Amino acid sequence: MARVQGKVAFITGAARGQGRSHAVRLAQEGADIIGIDICEAIPENQYPPATEEDLQETVRQVEALDRRIIAEKADVRDFEQLKAVVDRGVAELGRLDIVCANAGIAGRFNRSEDIPDDEWANMLDINLSGVWRTCKAAIPHLKAGGRGGSIILTSSDAGLFAYENISHYVSAKHGMVGLMRTLALELAPDMIRVNSIHPTTVDTPMVNNEAVFKLFRPDLEHPTVDDFAEAATAMNALPIPWVEAVDISNAVLFLASDEARYITGVPLPVDAGAAVK
């Protein structure tokens, strides 16, 4: 019995990485998908942007599972764009049950006083305000269904703890926890559950690049992926450098399903024990 059979999930940042993984995992368990991605470069990001081809690949993988998917290019900084996609998606797929607010950037790494004004603003606009807008667009549809629902926000261990050189990212990811808790209280009467997931390092393009290697190994001029893995492992309790995107997706699936029907307001680390180290 598929665990989210007949449900519809709205996923932001669905072109690749964790977002694509969530789309595929939920589709494997019977859900149809509404997916968006900006599919454009963000100047301060130190890794290649997702493309429209990436988003098409997500579409291909979901359709190969015999599930339906509406996928469009959209920017979580633009509420009208988001709303238009969700409205169109729900009109075509018939309902909305699950929201994965996953879209996010890593930006550039700097001491707090050296972060340029526009980079601070853009980080908050995407990683925090974009999450709020995602929920804002989705909530009327969840309420209209009268069946409750499940909103899952992708935060980070940086949403629970402080890390140097990324204070804008840390602030946005922390802010998301406050938003999650408030939404959990506001939407409880409608049986709409809201939780956040806090990954440690996840093996995706956001992490697998030289800027991140240097962030983790400031002692080396040209750190390799193995140098990075050494430092990444030291952050975790379990002896692994990173988790796979599917590990986050399995947590998303659990929270999206009726097995978690009474779980709300919870920050859930999927972090190889980094939070207790």
Add this chain to the structure above:
Amino acid sequence: MGRLDGKVAFVTGAARGQGRSHAVRMAEEGADIIAVDVAKQLPTVEYEMANPDDLAETMRQVEALDRRIVAREADVRDYAALKSVLDEGVAELGRLDIVAANAGIFTQGRADELSEESWNEMIGVNLTGVWHTAKAAIPHLKAGGNGGSIIITSSTAGLKGYENFAHYVSAKHGVVGLMRTLALELAPDMIRVNSVHPTGVDTPMIQNEMLYGLFAPDLEPDERTREALGERFKALNALPIPWVEPVDISNAVLWLASDESRYVTGVTLPVDAGATTK
């Protein structure tokens, strides 16, 4: 394909309530079970505790799913007895993968009025008993070389303070510290350790006169019905429900026991209808 196919789970407090539910839910997903329960009345506990017939019923339900179960009476405060049951169970079932440290009691008293006996019995069962359970299980988990998953049943009272049961709150907070330390100590062996934190669960531990009196002291005894108490419990939760079902805790235990949560460790997981967010 069950989510726990081929695995063996050790469940304490398995005679009824949440413990029986965990045994059955995990058996539904393919696990064999080692089950213990004290299965008798403890002196400081005011509600009727499980008995040997209850444990036998758990056995029957697991076997009806075509799974094997070794079930014995044992008090989690008695380390030697616990170890003996677990050693016997592992010898018979061949391995150990999962531990659900669920056995617990609930009693009441203001902090300055609790008796020594009441305090000691609570800490003995709800905290020391959990340590004993882990201590007995760890050698078997390590011997398997396959990692493992320990799930400790705490409570919303393990995250927040509540009046009238300081010993219960202390023990339930204490197991969080134990969980975090175990998570660090066992990480090199890929043995994961997490805690679940239920709000009120619809079992005999809450559906009894003592607890009704505690949560609705202003009502006359004959007004303290299940429905009236349901309204009081609902006020503690964010979702508009009075309590969760044992299966809701079991579904969280199942997820934490399975490979889907293979890298989740050191986590406090509330299954609490938003009570700790309120």
